[in-house]
Amino acid sequence: MTAEHYLKEKERLSQALNGQDRLMEAVKDITEILSKYNLHVMPCLSYDVVRFTLETRHMEKFDLSGRQ
Numbered sequence: 001m002t003a004e005h006y007l008k009e010k011e012r013l014s015q016a017l018n019g020q021d022r023l024m025e026a027v028k029d030i031t032e033i034l035s036k037y038n039l040h041v042m043p044c045l046s047y048d049v050v051r052f053t054l055e056t057r058h059m060e061k062f063d064l065s066g067r068q
Helices: 003-016 020-036 043-059
Strands: none
Touching (some): 003 020
């Protein structure tokens, strides 16, 4: 990621979260969780874990108990 892309993303996400303070709060919280599980030292694995977490949250909307 280039510095220009980073700044554009920061602005886009800040607007989506109604302010930069909220964005940086979210970044801080997520960073703490990544550090707690040592995922901050494994970028590919941390990405996979975060993606899996988001997919899990999405799947919780559906009743999967009868399908497994």
